[in-house]
Amino acid sequence: MRSTPSSSARHWDGSPVAAPVRRSLRVSHGGTSRLMRCGQHSRCHECGNRIEWYHRSDPQMAMVPLHPHELPAARVPADCRWHVSSGIAHPAGDGSGWCRIPHALLCPARNVPTAAGLGTLRRALAVHTRRLIDAGAFIPPTARPDEAAAESAVCRPARPVVQLLYVRYLAACPVEEIRCVAQTRRRSRCAQPLLAPDASAGTWTLMPATAATGQLALPADVMTVYDLSALPYAEQLRWRAQRCPQHAATPSAPDLTVPDWEPFDPLLHREHIHTRLPTRSRTRASGRSRKAAQP
Structure with missing residues (x-):
């Protein structure tokens, strides 16, 4: 029996091959931010935890580093709530039950008062910083060369x-x-x-x-x-x-x-x-x- 070579667009049983379409990330011409979504992720220079950078609603202000995960709005004070819309960070809640918070309020390397309900998350970030230091993946600023x-x-x-x-x-x-x-x-x-x-x-x-x-x-x-x-x-x-x-x-x-x-x-x-x-x-x-x- 002689096998017939299958077409490049079909499998051996005749089913079509679903080739994934390769798409590249692009920035919209009408977008406010020129930053790629993959470039917004970074790490804090003081504690080593992950952060996300966003442009503010006020273009004259500098970019704000936010905690990468949403938090229940009930746990965050009203003046500390942020929300992201179309890639822009707004310093207020959007009326939903979730919000974002600046990383500066949670950074374990800073001596800032912790709001009620956020102490557990800040301690978790401190533990993660210690694990990064023990693994050699992060060097705190105080231990860097003078x-x-x-x-x-x-x-x-x-x-x-x-x-x-x-x-x-x-x-x-x-x-x-x-x-x-x-x-x-x-x-x-x-x-x-x-x-x-x-x-x-x-x-x-x-x-x-x-x-x-x-x-x-x-x-x-x-x-x-x-x-x-x-x-x-x-x-x-x-x-x-x-x-x-x-x-x-x-x-x-x-x-x-x-x-x-x-x-x-x-x-x-x-x-x-x-x-x-x-x-x-x-x-x-x-x-x-x-x-x-x-x-």
Whole structure:
């Protein structure tokens, strides 16, 4: 008996082959958020627990990290309830029996008062943080290498303060290492830096230690700021969106992760205030000065 080869669209018994249609994630042109759904998931830098980033209903406000699961609204105080609609977080309840809550109110690494009914969940997050530390999957900020020791050899802030659009932000890494957050065609994060070789750069300067223009400065205190105010408006928008020049020209490309900017507060981020302008190396500079002083 000679078998007849089956068609590529059917099985050996003649049943049709249901080939799954491969679909790629896309961002709607009319959507408010340009962030991919898979890029909203992250982990808290202080406790290591999972969080979800969402744009707020007020576009002028920074993104808010929410607890990844819904909670019964009866357990959450009315002023702490959030709800998500069309990818946008709104600081109020939606009338249902469930709501979302900011992660800052549950983070076990923060000394914040716990609302009644949320103590059990916060203790569960603390236990999960301890398991991550024991497994070596998370290193708390207090156990990380001292950033001041690294900055003593090369006088460059590990987390510099950047001023753009008259607002000061705290960067997550040195200026030269800030990467683009856009997604490439290979569905990976762009490896291009914001400080492109052919783009205009900012200037290091000493400014009063304030959060933004118009606020009162700390008494007799100045700090090092990477100032981008002299750049064109479109260039400052590119920096705030954290996109390289190539992806800034293609707004249809989605974001694979959230920007690393954190609104700067001189009281909360006082350990990141530096009063000396960056140099190449303190040791080299001191060595040259000693050699010049020798006869």
